[in-house]
Amino acid sequence: MLATVGRRARNKADKQQRIFEAASELFTRLGYSAVTTQMIADQADVGTGTLFRYASSKAELLMMVMNEKMRLDTREGIAASASPTSPTEAIMALLAPQIHLPPAFSENTAVYQREILFGAEQGQYRTEALARISELENAIGDILRRFTGTLWVRPGVDLNGAARTTFSTLHMELIRVSIGREDPQTLTATLRAHVDVLLYGVFAQR
Amino acid sequence: MLATVGRRARNKADKQQRIFEAASELFTRLGYSAVTTQMIADQADVGTGTLFRYASSKAELLMMVMNEKMRLDTREGIAASASPTSPTEAIMALLAPQIHLPPAFSENTAVYQREILFGAEQGQYRTEALARISELENAIGDILRRFTGTLWVRPGVDLNGAARTTFSTLHMELIRVSIGREDPQTLTATLRAHVDVLLYGVFAQR
DNA sequence: AATCGTTTAGGAGCGTAATCCGCAATTTAT
DNA sequence: ATAAATTGCGGATTACGCTCCTAAACGATT
Numbered sequence: 001m002l003a004t005v006g007r008r009a010r011n012k013a014d015k016q017q018r019i020f021e022a023a024s025e026l027f028t029r030l031g032y033s034a035v036t037t038q039m040i041a042d043q044a045d046v047g048t049g050t051l052f053r054y055a056s057s058k059a060e061l062l063m064m065v066m067n068e069k070m071r072l073d074t075r076e077g078i079a080a081s082a083s084p085t086s087p088t089e090a091i092m093a094l095l096a097p098q099i100h101l102p103p104a105f106s107e108n109t110a111v112y113q114r115e116i117l118f119g120a121e122q123g124q125y126r127t128e129a130l131a132r133i134s135e136l137e138n139a140i141g142d143i144l145r146r147f148t149g150t151l152w153v154r155p156g157v158d159l160n161g162a163a164r165t166t167f168s169t170l171h172m173e174l175i176r177v178s179i180g181r182e183d184p185q186t187l188t189a190t191l192r193a194h195v196d197v198l199l200y201g202v203f204a205q206r
Numbered sequence: 207m208l209a210t211v212g213r214r215a216r217n218k219a220d221k222q223q224r225i226f227e228a229a230s231e232l233f234t235r236l237g238y239s240a241v242t243t244q245m246i247a248d249q250a251d252v253g254t255g256t257l258f259r260y261a262s263s264k265a266e267l268l269m270m271v272m273n274e275k276m277r278l279d280t281r282e283g284i285a286a287s288a289s290p291t292s293p294t295e296a297i298m299a300l301l302a303p304q305i306h307l308p309p310a311f312s313e314n315t316a317v318y319q320r321e322i323l324f325g326a327e328q329g330q331y332r333t334e335a336l337a338r339i340s341e342l343e344n345a346i347g348d349i350l351r352r353f354t355g356t357l358w359v360r361p362g363v364d365l366n367g368a369a370r371t372t373f374s375t376l377h378m379e380l381i382r383v384s385i386g387r388e389d390p391q392t393l394t395a396t397l398r399a400h401v402d403v404l405l406y407g408v409f410a411q412r
Numbered sequence: 413a414a415t416c417g418t419t420t421a422g423g424a425g426c427g428t429a430a431t432c433c434g435c436a437a438t439t440t441a442t
Numbered sequence: 443a444t445a446a447a448t449t450g451c452g453g454a455t456t457a458c459g460c461t462c463c464t465a466a467a468c469g470a471t472t
Binding site: 115 | 418
Binding site: 087110111113114117118121144147151152153154155156157158159161162165166168169171172173175179180190193194196197198199200201202203204 | 367396
């Protein structure tokens with residue numbers, strides 16, 4: 001047997017590829033709710049039954065597509081967060097790529113966020129998305145640690161916990177934008193204000 | 207005609223009441239996903255078509271039911287937040303009633319949170335839920351203002367913005383519990399830590 | 413090559429949320 | 443009291459996500 005991957009594996013990879021492309025194209029062009037799973041199956045040239053062996057739900061199909069973008073954005077953000085000389089700017093640089101104000105179909109972004117939080121426990125693509133989220137959270141922890149030399153950490157503060165506090169707030173802010181309850185224009189300024197409060201507090205120390 | 211409200215209005219109120227009770231009982235007993243709209247219609251003794259004139263979706267039916275509890279919890283929390291002598295404890299007292307660790311059907315809570323964030327824009331019961339949320343956010347603002355006499359507000363901090371930062375974090379934490387990604391047992395301690403960081407910051411002032 | 417066991421494909425079918433539209437109950441006008 | 447108009451009702455119907463089960467494709471074994 002010469003081929004290390006059999007016909008079976010190749011067919012499978014082929015279908016996976018076709019499904020990804022069909023889902024990507026349709027979701028991007030029409031938006032989540034206007035796309036039916038039939039359309040995706042048809043365009044990928046597979047049966048509906050087949051579709052659901054490659055992703056366990058319509059929402060997972062979207063996550064499959066969105067994860068790709070987020071993977072790049074996360075990488076980019078983490079790289080960019082290395083250079084700034086203040087924690088605020090480092091955190092802003094980390095999240096900047098996530099703030100690609102999507103003009104038209106922010107419905108996809110909203111559904112993505114929704115499914116990350118509330119989607120089925122065992123979804124494979126959701127798991128991947130959650131891993132990206134953790135990556136960002138950890139990156140914030142790294143940033144905070146990086147500045148413990150130049151800034152005094154207030155006694156009793158756990159930096160990992162603080163990283164989570166910070167990320168929670170920023171995550172919620174991104175969700176707010178995706179569901180249209182906040183103006184994307186002012187997002188950067190709002191985020192900066194949030195970060196500022198988080199790092200230095202509301203009340204001054206005595 | 208003696209009755210100031212016609213038969214029509216009375217029938218309407220009757221149906222509303224029956225639907226509320228049916229939805230409440232079924233959701234509580236079986237959990238959101240195990241309840242079908244047919245069951246609710248049957249138990250309320252109305253047609254399916256009728257059901258959807260009183261609530262525009264199944265999710266809205268749930269919100270109708272959950273809002274009732276939240277209305278009371280919010281009232282209670284705001285009242286309890288008046289007495290504590292530190293901002294941290296006041297905020298904890300405000301949110302305490304929301305933390306009724308629901309042992310079994312936390313599915314309802316998760317769906318409620320999901321719909322508050324991502325539900326249809328024009329839902330009437332969602333609007334009501336959002337009003338409760340705003341109430342809590344404003345209450346946090348009030349708490350912060352209450353302590354501006356005894357604690358110094360760090361220059362440049364907008365208290366309303368800070369209130370939102372605080373509420374965002376705590377809201378996200380409650381969601382985390384509702385979707386089972388955090389242990390309800392440790393929630394109170396975690397929340398306190400969050401609030402502490404938010405109020406006094408990660409880094410000490412020089 | 414032939415046979416057997418295993419994995420993958422896919423479309424018919426199902427459950428359910430939500431709509432649509434004809435009909436009935438009520439109110440208003442004559 | 444009768445007719446006309448308006449509002450509310452509700453079940454048949456639809457659309458869609460997803461499952462289930464049969465059949466085909468594939469790889470291994472002899």
